[in-house]
Amino acid sequence: MITSTSNPRMKEIIQLRKKSRMRTKTGTFLVEGLRMIREIPKERLVQLYATEEFLKKHRKEPIPGTEVMLVSPEVFAYISDTKTPQGVLAVVRQSMFTQEEILEKCSGKSGTGTDRPAHLLVLDNIQDPGNLGTIFRTAEAAGVTGILLSRDCADIYNPKTIRSTMGAIFRMPFVYTDDLPGAVNSLKKHDIRVFAAHLEGERAYDEEDYRQGSAFLIGNEGSGLRQEVAACADVLVRIPMEGMAESLNAAVAAAVLMFEVSRQRKRY
Amino acid sequence: MITSTSNPRMKEIIQLRKKSRMRTKTGTFLVEGLRMIREIPKERLVQLYATEEFLKKHRKEPIPGTEVMLVSPEVFAYISDTKTPQGVLAVVRQSMFTQEEILEKCSGKSGTGTDRPAHLLVLDNIQDPGNLGTIFRTAEAAGVTGILLSRDCADIYNPKTIRSTMGAIFRMPFVYTDDLPGAVNSLKKHDIRVFAAHLEGERAYDEEDYRQGSAFLIGNEGSGLRQEVAACADVLVRIPMEGMAESLNAAVAAAVLMFEVSRQRKRY
Numbered sequence: 001m002i003t004s005t006s007n008p009r010m011k012e013i014i015q016l017r018k019k020s021r022m023r024t025k026t027g028t029f030l031v032e033g034l035r036m037i038r039e040i041p042k043e044r045l046v047q048l049y050a051t052e053e054f055l056k057k058h059r060k061e062p063i064p065g066t067e068v069m070l071v072s073p074e075v076f077a078y079i080s081d082t083k084t085p086q087g088v089l090a091v092v093r094q095s096m097f098t099q100e101e102i103l104e105k106c107s108g109k110s111g112t113g114t115d116r117p118a119h120l121l122v123l124d125n126i127q128d129p130g131n132l133g134t135i136f137r138t139a140e141a142a143g144v145t146g147i148l149l150s151r152d153c154a155d156i157y158n159p160k161t162i163r164s165t166m167g168a169i170f171r172m173p174f175v176y177t178d179d180l181p182g183a184v185n186s187l188k189k190h191d192i193r194v195f196a197a198h199l200e201g202e203r204a205y206d207e208e209d210y211r212q213g214s215a216f217l218i219g220n221e222g223s224g225l226r227q228e229v230a231a232c233a234d235v236l237v238r239i240p241m242e243g244m245a246e247s248l249n250a251a252v253a254a255a256v257l258m259f260e261v262s263r264q265r266k267r268y
Numbered sequence: 269m270i271t272s273t274s275n276p277r278m279k280e281i282i283q284l285r286k287k288s289r290m291r292t293k294t295g296t297f298l299v300e301g302l303r304m305i306r307e308i309p310k311e312r313l314v315q316l317y318a319t320e321e322f323l324k325k326h327r328k329e330p331i332p333g334t335e336v337m338l339v340s341p342e343v344f345a346y347i348s349d350t351k352t353p354q355g356v357l358a359v360v361r362q363s364m365f366t367q368e369e370i371l372e373k374c375s376g377k378s379g380t381g382t383d384r385p386a387h388l389l390v391l392d393n394i395q396d397p398g399n400l401g402t403i404f405r406t407a408e409a410a411g412v413t414g415i416l417l418s419r420d421c422a423d424i425y426n427p428k429t430i431r432s433t434m435g436a437i438f439r440m441p442f443v444y445t446d447d448l449p450g451a452v453n454s455l456k457k458h459d460i461r462v463f464a465a466h467l468e469g470e471r472a473y474d475e476e477d478y479r480q481g482s483a484f485l486i487g488n489e490g491s492g493l494r495q496e497v498a499a500c501a502d503v504l505v506r507i508p509m510e511g512m513a514e515s516l517n518a519a520v521a522a523a524v525l526m527f528e529v530s531r532q533r534k535r536y
Binding site: 039140141168171242244245247251260263 | 406409439472516
């Protein structure tokens with residue numbers, strides 16, 4: 001049993017929790033709590049850590065992986081990201097996708113057979129870890145086929161973000177890119193129509209047809225889409241607002257758009 | 269200038285920041301930051317506190333209220349809820365609504381003249397302060413006419429919640445109630461149709477007609493609606509989900525429903 005916080009493995013976990021750079025370097029990230037840990041694809045589990053108390057309590061429940069490393073409750077409290085830790089934590093391998101892989105899974109045209117029309121999100125400088133996780137969670141539910149992120153978005157592997165994804169992190173294809181305008185322009189070559197969520201959009205979001213391949217550009221929480229990114233869109237769409245509301249939360253705006261796609265594709 | 273953290277007014281502010289009980293007792297709450305402070309209705313401003321630096325920087329900007337109490341930067345850092353305070357904070361009077369007042373502003377039937385059909389949210393045990401604030405913000409944008417909250421919802425006057433409302437707190441009528449099922453039943457007597465957002469809803473949310481008075485029951489983040497609350501609904505509606513997603517974030521689910529109402533009422 002690991003009983004010291006100066007154990008090298010524990011030190012590494014603290015680094016993985018705190019430092020995006022460390023997560024990138026090792027190609028791993030942390031997942032906490034039974035519910036999330038159950039959703040880890042087996043082949044991506046690197047190491048599982050748990051307290052004796054946790055193992056006793058959940059003796060009958062299926063936990064992925066065979067070898068669990070025991071950690072004392074004191075040390076677990078030290079490595080955990082939550083105030084009241086459940087006592088189970090995993091190191092998990094990051095997944096890697098290319099933009100091509102994301103596009104292979106769908107098509108621009110309203111597809112037949114295994115092909116489904118693309119339903120993509122393109123995130124420009126989303127900063128709030130909770131928002132980012134919520135966008136992933138919502139995207140899975142709305143049938144999004146993949147997510148492109150500008151390099152300066154928050155780190156999807158941040159523990160708070162991972163928690164907010166509610167497991168979508170393991171299933172949603174995504175890729176960070178250094179050249180978001182370039183990436184968006186290449187979507188258009190695949191017959192994907194690109195819509196920018198924009199306060200000055202000339203069209204209301206529900207006046208457009210999303211049944212064929214569609215991508216949505218979603219901008220930063222405070223400042224919206226960068227001009228050079230918005231300029232890549234085929235159409236700027238706005239979500240009509242009442243009252244004195246000036247804008248919507250980024251995750252909320254994305255949700256309204258994604259579920260309009262889902263609604264249109266199911267209904268017709 | 270207030271230069272001591274043991275100044276009685278500063279002590280009171282700390283209490284207002286930390287304790288819901290204190291906010292209820294005094295009937296006031298705190299608002300921080302220039303953007304939010306500009307939206308405070310004049311008659312509700314009790315006292316404004318600022319640093320000299322803030323006043324110099326914003327000399328030309330309209331700040332409500334005439335008397336500003338100066339606070340030293342050190343003391344301001346102590347009373348502020350944020351890591352990098354702007355240097356302006358207000359004590360604001362809480363607003364009080366009754367359910368009757370909320371209903372007076374709208375009608376069950378698709379109204380004419382000043383009447384607009386009710387568009388209500390009913391929140392059952394929403395716990396996350398950020399979610400609650402985001403729901404208020406989204407509600408204003410979607411044209412919601414009022415919000416009913418169960419007594420055990422998070423405190424809307426929590427500083428984090430206030431921030432997330434982005435000013436909607438000053439404009440959205442709301443009321444906490446000890447008897448949520450009773451409140452919901454009284455809505456029905458006003459010809460308002462009551463929809464429960466429910467994972468086991470028999471109808472997809474977009475198959476219903478929301479052009480007449482409508483209310484939506486939104487449940488707790490983890491456990492959903494309490495059975496006795498869901499039982500009051502006329503219809504359980506679900507938001508169809510794809511992938512392995514089990515549920516949506518409460519603020520996201522509420523947003524999808526609210527904007528479907530907004531979409532239907534505008535389109536037809």
